[in-house]
Amino acid sequence: MAARKTLTRLSQQHLLGIEPLSVEDIELVLATAEKYQTRPEASGRGETRPVPRLDLLRGKTLVLAFYEPSTRTRLSFEMAAQRLSMDVVNLALEASSVQKGESLLDTVKTLAAMRPDALVIRHPGSGVPHFLARHTTVPILNAGDGVHEHPTQALLDALTIRDHKRRLDNLKVAILGDILHSRVARSNLHLLSKFGARIALAGPPPLVPKGLEKLAPGVTVCRRLEEALEGADVVMMLRVQLERQREPLFASPREYARHYCLTPERLARARPDAIVMHPGPFLRGIDIAGEVADSERSVIPQQVANGVAVRMALLELLTGAHP
Amino acid sequence: MKPLLIRNGRVVDPASGLDARRDVLIEEGRIAAVDKTIERADLQVFEATNLIVAPGFLDMHVHLREPGQEGAETIESGTRAAAAGGFTAVAAMPNTQPVNDTPLVTRALLAQATQGNGVRVYPIGAVTKGSQGEELAEIESLRAAGAVALSDDGRPIANSRILRRALEYAAALNMVVIDHCEEQQLSEGGVMHEGEWSLRLGLRGLPALAEQLPVLRNAVTAALTGGRMHIAHLSTRGALEAVRSAKREGVPITCEVTPHHFSLTDEACRDYDTRTKMNPPLRTPDDVAALLEGLADGTVDAIATDHAPHTATEKQTDFESAPFGIIGLETALGLALEKLYHTGKISLLRLVALFSTNPARLLGVEGGQLKIGAPADLTLFDLERAWTYRTEEGFSKSRNSPFDGRRFRGGPVATLVSGALIFRR
Structure with missing residues (x-):
């Protein structure tokens, strides 16, 4: 990263999003x-x-x-x-x-x-x-x-990542699940991208539409969850936002869980020291397995x-x- | 009244292919002569040197909001805006309250229009009762009362059986059916074009596919019935290509494009400004490029504004809650000059055909050409004068334009209906 100047006040009068922030x-x-x-x-x-x-x-x-x-x-x-x-x-x-x-x-x-x-x-x-x-x-x-x-969520996530990884640059971050309906995902990918992270997205195809990779530099859309998890330093899970779907975009919560729930087996593809994040409220057994949410890898309480x-x-x- | 001589203008009349300096003589509201020099005593003279003199412009897609939403626009204010935009005639969409689905409403509209400034108002009748899409309206009676076309605009004709029946009537009555093409199964809940910008802004998208699919259906149905099909406010490359290929096969299909769709892209929505929200939505740069090609090569038949006034209260809300639509009568010519003529994409003959000759022919109404003996409906405009559009100085009752404050090069100078000067800058 190039040398940055240190600010004493924000360049913005409001906090409307991460995208306009430097x-x-x-x-x-x-x-x-x-x-x-x-x-x-x-x-x-x-x-x-x-x-x-x-x-x-x-x-x-x-x-x-x-x-x-x-x-x-x-x-x-x-x-x-x-x-x-x-x-x-x-x-x-x-x-x-x-x-x-x-x-x-x-x-x-x-x-x-x-x-x-x-x-x-x-x-x-x-x-x-x-x-x-x-x-x-x-x-x-x-x-x-x-x-x-949801800019405050992305900022608290960044603080949590830095607490654990001591840096925000040169990280591989997997953001998984319902990206389309997630304001948390949008804010996070803008923030992480500004710091040069590589961000891999995955989830059910209609919830990870084409074009997301254009939102910020360093973003890729993966066809399979496992691909996105490979070698990740940080795994961010998202809640399935059933209330924002106008039509069912997958057959049932069970069908979703079968393919997209973060289980210990899936998490094994990430780096051994990868942390697991979730903005909450999380759906135990649907978007994150109980044993992952309760494990040492989970930083949800620190978030x-x-x-x-x-x-x-x-x-x-x-x-x-x-x- | 003394005869009026429009002197030394550049007369552009696509019907006869004329584009040359001419004098135009008007007697008793009708065109009496078009000639190189007309010398007669006792004439009133309008000096038109450096002006373009064209057959009157007809905007075939306007929402006058009367009856029912007079807070946003009335026939009186809407026709004043039309005259200021260089239009001598407008076709009024039937989605008023009540909907223009009976001869009674059509006649009331025509009666009300006689109280205005003289701009001709051509009513468009509804395809279905209440534009509900379920039962055909009184199509033959609407025609007899003066409706020039059929449309459920504001809503698409979702039911393919209704579309087929309407086109069968249209074929027999020699009317055109105008459809707002939108497959609502695909577009429901959408507020802007589905693409990179809708993803970025977190707004639900109206996909291009939702426009293209009904255009394909409509083309096939027009071919089957022989009824004339007109695609309203076409906005996507896919839909344009569907029209182009249907035309090549001889299908009776035509289309119009709005100035905002060839001037702006979906990026304009980036600040959630509700003045950039309309349906169909602003599309991608690639779609704009396709529309510009279509305007130049003849695939597009007309420029129409889809003038859709909304009160400040209605539009002064967040993007998702705001109603669709923008006003456009007073900026249409300025935008067409900027994006089409000054860029060298089309000639003046083509520009006048898009604004006048073609829409008049499509609707089967008088005008659109400088014919001796025809009513002297004329649009005079210039090509170079710099001016700035300001909604607060506009004639529409509403101000929902994304072009507020825009600088233009060339625009309307004088508008005449039956030889009467109804607008002059």
């Missing part, structure tokens, strides 16, 4: 997140624990607007904000004027008028955060838009822990705590 932006987020990780000396597995509460963002307010069900991402943002002493307001969508037919834009303009310091949005429509960003100056953090991007650290870093960087 390598320097990403490095800055990861370096900032590292401050919020603590590393017990005894553990050799890169386990981390977030730091205790800080006063950095006291008096600032974060609004969470989740137009789609979420447990871990919403809780992770809430925890991140609270650890920095931010006030958190959850837009309760079932009780709000959204139910009364108010348009998305009007709702967000109303929220913006209350002058929060940042707005976290998750929405089933791809591009919704981009649309809203054109109409407000409040920093928007995309917590997942349709099947487009969750790093989620808080990465989101703390982003809140710090985007809410103007920096001059």
